[in-house]
Amino acid sequence: MATQSSSLNSHRIVSHQEWLAARTAFLAKEKEFTRLRDELSQQRRELPWEAVTKTNIFDGPNGKQTLSELFEGKSQLIVYHFMFDPAWDAGCKHCSFWADGFNDSIVHINHRDATMIAVSRAPYSKLASYEKRMGWNFKWLSAYENDFNFDYNVSFTPEEVAKKQAFYNFQMQNPGGSEHAGVSVFFKDEKGGVFHTYSAYSRGIDLLNTAYNYIDLTPQGRDEGGRNQYWVRRHDEYSSPTDGG
Amino acid sequence: MPSESSRQKSPKVVSHKEWLGARTAFLAKEKEFTRLRDELSQQRRELPWEAVTKTYVFDGPNGKQTLPELFDGRSQLIVYHFMFDPSWDTGCPSCSFWADSFSLNIVHINHRDATMIAVSHAPYAKLAAYEKRMGWNFKWLSAHENDFNFDYNVSFTPEELAKKQAFYNFKMQDPGYAEREGMSVFFKDEKGSVFHTYSAYARGIDLLNAAYNYIDLTPKGRDEGGRNQYWVRRHDEYER
Numbered sequence: 001m002a003t004q005s006s007s008l009n010s011h012r013i014v015s016h017q018e019w020l021a022a023r024t025a026f027l028a029k030e031k032e033f034t035r036l037r038d039e040l041s042q043q044r045r046e047l048p049w050e051a052v053t054k055t056n057i058f059d060g061p062n063g064k065q066t067l068s069e070l071f072e073g074k075s076q077l078i079v080y081h082f083m084f085d086p087a088w089d090a091g092c093k094h095c096s097f098w099a100d101g102f103n104d105s106i107v108h109i110n111h112r113d114a115t116m117i118a119v120s121r122a123p124y125s126k127l128a129s130y131e132k133r134m135g136w137n138f139k140w141l142s143a144y145e146n147d148f149n150f151d152y153n154v155s156f157t158p159e160e161v162a163k164k165q166a167f168y169n170f171q172m173q174n175p176g177g178s179e180h181a182g183v184s185v186f187f188k189d190e191k192g193g194v195f196h197t198y199s200a201y202s203r204g205i206d207l208l209n210t211a212y213n214y215i216d217l218t219p220q221g222r223d224e225g226g227r228n229q230y231w232v233r234r235h236d237e238y239s240s241p242t243d244g245g
Numbered sequence: 246m247p248s249e250s251s252r253q254k255s256p257k258v259v260s261h262k263e264w265l266g267a268r269t270a271f272l273a274k275e276k277e278f279t280r281l282r283d284e285l286s287q288q289r290r291e292l293p294w295e296a297v298t299k300t301y302v303f304d305g306p307n308g309k310q311t312l313p314e315l316f317d318g319r320s321q322l323i324v325y326h327f328m329f330d331p332s333w334d335t336g337c338p339s340c341s342f343w344a345d346s347f348s349l350n351i352v353h354i355n356h357r358d359a360t361m362i363a364v365s366h367a368p369y370a371k372l373a374a375y376e377k378r379m380g381w382n383f384k385w386l387s388a389h390e391n392d393f394n395f396d397y398n399v400s401f402t403p404e405e406l407a408k409k410q411a412f413y414n415f416k417m418q419d420p421g422y423a424e425r426e427g428m429s430v431f432f433k434d435e436k437g438s439v440f441h442t443y444s445a446y447a448r449g450i451d452l453l454n455a456a457y458n459y460i461d462l463t464p465k466g467r468d469e470g471g472r473n474q475y476w477v478r479r480h481d482e483y484e485r
Contacts, residue, residue: 009434012293019295024415026292033285034448040278041461047271048257050264076463100349105456107480112460170269187464197464203279210455211350215357216286218321219432219442235352
């Protein structure tokens, strides 16, 4: 997105009547966009499902648990694929930005028959200590001892990273690193069968970042000059009120 | 949104290859939607601004502050219009739901040259007590002693309520309640002048709810059967 700073001090100033007319005309476009979003959500729900046949065992605050157990009595499971390579000591700062967006919303999501968790590849002890540092309270599981992250295309082998070729965001491309972000959704039916209903990656999870949704309503917008998220820090790592911008 | 219960009874279960084919085709639609969102954001930034000429004095954690002072050294100010009538003892449950989405995000928003606050009609003491109960830490200001909430069309007079006619979400309609939800954006230029750049109300702030954006990705979706947010409680009021 282009920077807006050049035009900001010579922006068009109008009377209240004119302001209202322009805003009301734009409202019609916004309403059309909202309807399109509802339509897309409906179409998403009509997508076919695939059965999950593999048994993956995760390590977490309740010890070892299978994917099926992680539903915790609800019929839907939302997994945030949080980038945390086993070699790292801290989780990805961008995923941390996303986590600041979902942490306090999970209590509400839980009341729509959905459990929400985060899954990372690093061992559970690393996740637990990083979560404590960040002050979050979502349930965070380690996929360190299973293939989950590779199967859902958010972790990549050293060979894939070296060849710069891996399947990510539904196409072969250079993954850029060993870990990537995404979200996956699973459904458990009355017989206990588990199905993979949806996954999204890359800008497919952009809408889930509440800060950006607010920032998009301001005159300057994201103002990143093509350098996506260059300004983002972990919430305890901003060194001054304006650092990064 | 329609109930999804019919859909759940007959899910179409397919092979991984077919799943991928359908998902990849849908990705093209999602990408088009993302581009449309970017385009809309750009068009929004091109909307004209109006000068704010009235002086509003708010009551808050730093005592009395004017609108220009609330920018706190930044050039953009985002105001969440939090429904809290002076006669209520607690804030609106739906606005509290929205606050759970933005509370932890403000530190990041601050690093895009934007200060974000909430403003309500109730006296500051009520806001402070409720915020403490909810465990939030955003800056919350009271417009109890000024016309801000009326001027920005989120509080309504007893007469408007009686007549069921007030200007809300850019048209005359029955506001339903003395307070309504919304958000407004202001810009302060180098000379210190303040401009009103944008406001949104009703479903115009739907996208700002993180929980809904996740819920929209699930098979059941919002599943509200037309009863918008009927299930929402304050985060400490869900029976456990």
